[in-house]
Amino acid sequence: MRTHRGPAPRLEAVDDRKTWMDLLRGGAVLLVALWHAFEIPYPTVPAGIAWLFDALSVARIPTLMFLSGLLLDHSLRKPTGVYVAGKLRRIAWPLVVWSAVLVIVGWPAAQPGSPWFWLGDGAHLWYLGVLLACYAVGLLTRWVHPLVFFVVGFVAMETLRTDLAFVNNTLWFGLYFFAGATMARWLDRWLRLRWYLPAACLVVATAWAVYSATVNGYAPIAHWRPLLLSLLGVVGVVWFATRLPRVRWLEWVGRRSIVYYVAHVPFIWAITVLVAGVLPLPATYAVVVLVMLGGCTLLARYLGGSILFEFPRLRAPGRATDGTAVAADG
Known part of the structure; x- marks a missing residue:
C-alpha cells in the first residue's frame, strides 16, 4: 500500500536551470529591495513595517548566499580560468561599476x-x-x-573580533554559502523526505524570526544560535520551493537578480533626494517603490547583459563561440 508523500519536487536534470532556485532568488532580492525602499527615505521606519522586515532579515541574504553555495559544484565544473573570469566579469565588475554610480548620485x-x-x-x-x-x-x-570550510568559518566567526565590516560579513554570511555548498552533496535526499521534517524546520525558524524581530530588531549575527535557526528556515524553504507552482515573473526577476540588487539603491536614493519631505510619507514610499521597481525592471529588460552589469567577454578575433549561457551565479 502506497503512502502519500505530497507533491513531488521539481528535480530538473543537473545541467538544466532549476526554476525553483530562480523563484527563491527573485523573491529574496525583491525583499531586500523593498526593505531598502522603506529604510532609506526616512530614518524612522513605521513600526509595523520595521517589525515585518526585521523578521524577514533572518532569511533574505542567507537565502541568496545559500543558493549561490548550492551552485558552487556546478560552477567548478568549468576550467579554473573560466571560473575565475566569470566571477570577475559578473560579480567584481558590477561591484566596481555600481560603487562608482553611488559616488555619482551622492550616496552619503x-x-x-x-x-x-x-x-x-x-x-x-x-x-x-x-x-x-x-x-x-x-x-x-x-x-x-565544503563542510571543512563551514566548520573553520564557524570557529572563526565565534572567536575572531574585528572592526572591519567586510571581514565580519564574510565570516557570517560566508557560512550560509558553504552550508549551501555542503547541502548540494545531499540535496536530492533532502528533497525526497516527507514534509514533516521540513515543516518542523520552518515552524522553528518562524518562531525564531518572530522572537528576534520583537526582542532584537534586525537579526543578530556572529553567534551560533541565530545561524543554526536561520539555516533551518532556509533548508525548509528550499524543500517547499521545489513543490510550489511556477511563478514565471518571479523566476524572471531571479534570473536577473544582479540587476535588481545593484541598481535598486541608486534609484531609491535619487527619488528620496527629490521627494522626501516634499510629499506625505505614504506618497513618498509609494513613489519610491514604484520608481525603484520600474527602473530596475527596465534596466533588466533592456540593459541586463550590457557593460553596466557584466564585463564583455573577450574573444580571439574570428573565433566562434558555442553560445552557452552563463549560470545566474556568475
Whole structure:
C-alpha cells in the first residue's frame, strides 16, 4: 500500500536551470529591495513595517548566499580560468561599476578613497564583495569538502573580533554559502523526505524570526544560535520551493537578480533626494517603490547583459563561440 508523500519536487536534470532556485532568488532580492525602499527615505521606519522586515532579515541574504553555495559544484565544473573570469566579469565588475554610480548620485556613505568602499563597505554592495571572497575560497572545494570550510568559518566567526565590516560579513554570511555548498552533496535526499521534517524546520525558524524581530530588531549575527535557526528556515524553504507552482515573473526577476540588487539603491536614493519631505510619507514610499521597481525592471529588460552589469567577454578575433549561457551565479 502506497503512502502519500505530497507533491513531488521539481528535480530538473543537473545541467538544466532549476526554476525553483530562480523563484527563491527573485523573491529574496525583491525583499531586500523593498526593505531598502522603506529604510532609506526616512530614518524612522513605521513600526509595523520595521517589525515585518526585521523578521524577514533572518532569511533574505542567507537565502541568496545559500543558493549561490548550492551552485558552487556546478560552477567548478568549468576550467579554473573560466571560473575565475566569470566571477570577475559578473560579480567584481558590477561591484566596481555600481560603487562608482553611488559616488555619482551622492550616496552619503560613499568613501571612494577607501579600498573597503570598493568591496561594498558602506553600501548594499557589500554582498557582492562577500560573494567574491566566498567564490575565491570555494575554488579549494575541488580538493577539500565544503563542510571543512563551514566548520573553520564557524570557529572563526565565534572567536575572531574585528572592526572591519567586510571581514565580519564574510565570516557570517560566508557560512550560509558553504552550508549551501555542503547541502548540494545531499540535496536530492533532502528533497525526497516527507514534509514533516521540513515543516518542523520552518515552524522553528518562524518562531525564531518572530522572537528576534520583537526582542532584537534586525537579526543578530556572529553567534551560533541565530545561524543554526536561520539555516533551518532556509533548508525548509528550499524543500517547499521545489513543490510550489511556477511563478514565471518571479523566476524572471531571479534570473536577473544582479540587476535588481545593484541598481535598486541608486534609484531609491535619487527619488528620496527629490521627494522626501516634499510629499506625505505614504506618497513618498509609494513613489519610491514604484520608481525603484520600474527602473530596475527596465534596466533588466533592456540593459541586463550590457557593460553596466557584466564585463564583455573577450574573444580571439574570428573565433566562434558555442553560445552557452552563463549560470545566474556568475
